[in-house]
Amino acid sequence: MKVAWAGSREAFQVSDRMAKLVANDPVFEKFSKPMLGRKELFKNTLRKAAYAWKLINDLRLTEEEAKWLRHYIDEPNYTDLHWEMFVPAIEGQGTKEQKKKWLPLAQTMQIIGTYAQTELGHGSNVQGLETTATFDRQTDEFVMHSPTLTSSKWWPGGMAKVATHAIVYARLIIDGLFHGVHGFIVQLRSLEDHSPLPGLTLGDIGMKFGHGTYNTMDNGVLRFDHVRIPRNQMLMRVSQVTKEGKYAQSDVPRQLLYGTMVSVRQTIVADASKALSRAVCIATRYSVVRRQFGSRNGGPETQVIDYKTQQSRLFPLLASAYAFRFVGEWLKSLYIDVKQRLEANDFSTLPETHACTAGLKALTTAATADGIEECRKLCGGHGYLISSGLPELFAFYVPACSYEGENVVMMLQVARFLVKTVSNLGYKQPVGTAAYLGRVTPLLQNNCAVQTAEDWLNPDAILEAFEARAARMVIGCGERLAMFENPEEGFAELSIDLVEASLAHCQLITVSVFIQKLNHEIPGNGVKRSLEVLCYVYALFLLHKHQGDFLATGYLTPKQASLANEQLRTLYSKVRPNAIAFVDSFNHMDHYLCSVLGRYDGNVYPKLYEAAWKDPLNDSDIVDGIQQYVQPILKQKLHYAKL
Ligand SMILES: CCCCCCCCCC/C=C\CCC/C=C/C(=O)SCCNC(=O)CCNC(=O)[C@H](O)C(C)(C)COP(=O)(O)OP(=O)(O)OC[C@H]1O[C@@H](n2cnc3c(N)ncnc32)[C@H](O)[C@@H]1OP(=O)(O)O
Numbered sequence: 001m002k003v004a005w006a007g008s009r010e011a012f013q014v015s016d017r018m019a020k021l022v023a024n025d026p027v028f029e030k031f032s033k034p035m036l037g038r039k040e041l042f043k044n045t046l047r048k049a050a051y052a053w054k055l056i057n058d059l060r061l062t063e064e065e066a067k068w069l070r071h072y073i074d075e076p077n078y079t080d081l082h083w084e085m086f087v088p089a090i091e092g093q094g095t096k097e098q099k100k101k102w103l104p105l106a107q108t109m110q111i112i113g114t115y116a117q118t119e120l121g122h123g124s125n126v127q128g129l130e131t132t133a134t135f136d137r138q139t140d141e142f143v144m145h146s147p148t149l150t151s152s153k154w155w156p157g158g159m160a161k162v163a164t165h166a167i168v169y170a171r172l173i174i175d176g177l178f179h180g181v182h183g184f185i186v187q188l189r190s191l192e193d194h195s196p197l198p199g200l201t202l203g204d205i206g207m208k209f210g211h212g213t214y215n216t217m218d219n220g221v222l223r224f225d226h227v228r229i230p231r232n233q234m235l236m237r238v239s240q241v242t243k244e245g246k247y248a249q250s251d252v253p254r255q256l257l258y259g260t261m262v263s264v265r266q267t268i269v270a271d272a273s274k275a276l277s278r279a280v281c282i283a284t285r286y287s288v289v290r291r292q293f294g295s296r297n298g299g300p301e302t303q304v305i306d307y308k309t310q311q312s313r314l315f316p317l318l319a320s321a322y323a324f325r326f327v328g329e330w331l332k333s334l335y336i337d338v339k340q341r342l343e344a345n346d347f348s349t350l351p352e353t354h355a356c357t358a359g360l361k362a363l364t365t366a367a368t369a370d371g372i373e374e375c376r377k378l379c380g381g382h383g384y385l386i387s388s389g390l391p392e393l394f395a396f397y398v399p400a401c402s403y404e405g406e407n408v409v410m411m412l413q414v415a416r417f418l419v420k421t422v423s424n425l426g427y428k429q430p431v432g433t434a435a436y437l438g439r440v441t442p443l444l445q446n447n448c449a450v451q452t453a454e455d456w457l458n459p460d461a462i463l464e465a466f467e468a469r470a471a472r473m474v475i476g477c478g479e480r481l482a483m484f485e486n487p488e489e490g491f492a493e494l495s496i497d498l499v500e501a502s503l504a505h506c507q508l509i510t511v512s513v514f515i516q517k518l519n520h521e522i523p524g525n526g527v528k529r530s531l532e533v534l535c536y537v538y539a540l541f542l543l544h545k546h547q548g549d550f551l552a553t554g555y556l557t558p559k560q561a562s563l564a565n566e567q568l569r570t571l572y573s574k575v576r577p578n579a580i581a582f583v584d585s586f587n588h589m590d591h592y593l594c595s596v597l598g599r600y601d602g603n604v605y606p607k608l609y610e611a612a613w614k615d616p617l618n619d620s621d622i623v624d625g626i627q628q629y630v631q632p633i634l635k636q637k638l639h640y641a642k643l
């Protein structure tokens with residue numbers, strides 16, 4: 001199962017080696033993080049990042065190993081933006097010459113970059129950005145400027161204190177004419193003494209949600225006061241500005257300017273299963289240790305994992321972790337394929353890839369953030385302790401619902417893709433993830449054939465149900481949209497239904513990828529049978545949760561929906577015997593989990609007790625402030641009593 005989770009034996013070995021490397025090195029200790037103040041926390045992160053870079057070089061780690069190393073260090077920092085956004089932006093949007101100049105510097109970290117797109121006034125609406133880049137023909141330069149307060153760059157990670165360079169997104173102006181938003185490579189700091197370059201105002205935007213997690217990152221604010229950069233620092237793969245000031249667009253579609261976001265959204269989907277599996281691992285292990293009620297004849301009480309209600313909250317999350325792992329793996333291969341095509345100037349699969357990355361990013365991050373919080377509740381009161389590992393994990397994860405494309409905004413992008421696909425149905429056969437929309441007639445006409453609860457243990461029945469639900473919702477939206485004279489007005493009016501239809505489409509993708517995975521690539525029959533159970537749990541849980549959609553579209557009868565639910569409950573008892581094996585297969589080490597409740601050895605209570613005594617408040621019996629602020633109250637009370 002560990003191999004099935006990791007994707008291959010080699011992938012397992014690489015991640016396992018890196019997990020152990022991090023766990024066994026005292027530099028990467030992280031239990032004390034919550035006690036640190038912001039400055040110490042930040043410095044500590046800089047120290048770890050520097051040490052990690054030394055390890056990467058000394059041990060000659062491969063790119064894959066370096067990624068895993070950074071992952072297990074488990075602290076957001078400037079290198080995330082450098083490797084995940086700055087470098088890919090140059091790779092995807094730079095010309096050959098630009099790549100030749102900038103990539104070697106970035107890949108050896110002689111420069112450190114960030115991705116400065118979002119502003120105080122605009123994040124989602126990229127075309128609404130206000131920073132300007134005005135071409136000056138006399139000097140062959142662009143003048144970068146922040147004309148308003150709301151044009152201040154706001155959020156870029158690593159920008160406040162570390163990055164020496166940034167890809168800055170700004171409106172291009174030539175001879176007073178706007179040419180849309182483009183990316184520019186801008187140096188922010190001196191490579192000698194690290195001070196901000198003249199004309200730039202740089203700072204940190206302040207503390208964020210949670211304590212020891214995202215506050216390790218220096219998310220920054222940046223303002224330009226007429227800062228000049230050479231013309232050749234505009235990223236020019238998509239459009240070019242000549243030294244005469246001529247603006248030209250190549251055959252490459254404008255959307256490629258958004259390519260870095262496609263790349264990171266893919267990574268975010270791949271990473272959702274890491275965060276969810278971590279929470280599920282903690283909650284499952286603790287649910288086996290924790291006992292409440294049900295003692296008979298003085299025997300032990302019931303393990304809380306044996307309560308049906310606990311199972312009905314926990315096991316769908318366990319199944320979701322596996323579903324997200326597999327859909328992340330699938331999306332990665334789709335992305336690798338599109339990347340190769342883009343390099344060869346084949347842009348045909350970009351719209352579908354954009355819809356998949358946007359939609360799956362929204363689906364997986366929302367479910368993961370909610371899932372982590374549910375796991376916290378599944379651990380009862382102890383889940384609220386920082387030492388459970390869950391509050392900080394939630395604080396760390398939840399911004400994923402907003403960054404890299406706010407989730408609702410992303411689902412609306414999926415809706416645009418679906419509406420376009422439906423309106424082209426007469427002359428263009430949909431392919432890939434939208435292929436089912438090419439079979440609308442049977443999907444709209446045929447109804448579900450299930451007659452018994454066992455009938456739901458059939459991948460074809462499940463797939464058809466999810467396809468019919470999505471097709472009916474999408475086609476329904478398409479028909480209602482057609483009634484509007486102004487399509488944009490119609491889109492806005494129907495946006496709630498469109499987001500629901502997009503979710504149905506994305507859930508269909510996750511369910512069908514899980515089923516495909518079972519059909520092809522599972523090593524060993526025992527593993528395959530166990531994963532089949534999780535696959536059914538995932539699909540039937542979604543069906544139960546969204547049964548309103550399945551019923552309203554008329555594909556299912558209420559009886560068939562309740563048979564699905566009956567089967568789901570039966571499946572929980574099949575998950576139970578393997579629950580611990582399923583979470584052990586994630587191969588999460590105690591260091592990575594950073595949770596007293598999720599310890600591999602189950603030694604929860606002594607370690608919880610021990611962890612409590614490490615709190616600084618327990619350094620002494622009478623702490624600072626007691627004499628000054630508590631004792632007078634106690635004495636005052638005495639005074640009133642006398643009266
Ligand atoms: C810490 C948690 C641990 C887990 C995560 C680990 C991740 C590892 C990486 C970590 C790195 C960093 C951490 C996070 C750092 C965060 C960074 C950021 O947030 S950077 C800023 C991100 N900003 C956004 O995402 C902005 C969202 N907005 C947009 O993308 C656009 O404005 C959009 C799409 C909403 C609208 O675009 P536009 O105004 O141009 O309008 P249209 O809708 O008309 O689009 C025109 C046309 O283009 C198509 N399109 C849009 N986007 C794309 C794209 N990316 N690729 C391809 N095509 C695209 C669109 O569908 C339209 O098509 P058409 O056929 O004409 O209808």
Ligand SMILES: Cc1cc2nc3c(=O)[nH]c(=O)nc-3n(C[C@H](O)[C@H](O)[C@H](O)COP(=O)(O)OP(=O)(O)OC[C@H]3O[C@@H](n4cnc5c(N)ncnc54)[C@H](O)[C@@H]3O)c2cc1C
Nearest residue numbers: 115117118122123124155156157399402403404405406408
């Ligand atoms: C931790 C973190 C790290 C970040 N790192 C970076 C970074 O490195 N670089 C960078 O450039 N940016 C970064 N960002 C910024 C991030 O990309 C934006 O916050 C994100 O894109 C969302 O945009 P917004 O804040 O403008 O949200 P808004 O768009 O203002 O969203 C507010 C609300 O409006 C709704 N809404 C907006 N538009 C529509 C619409 N058309 N239809 C319906 N509803 C709508 C949204 O659904 C949401 O509910 C980061 C953000 C965070 C939280």
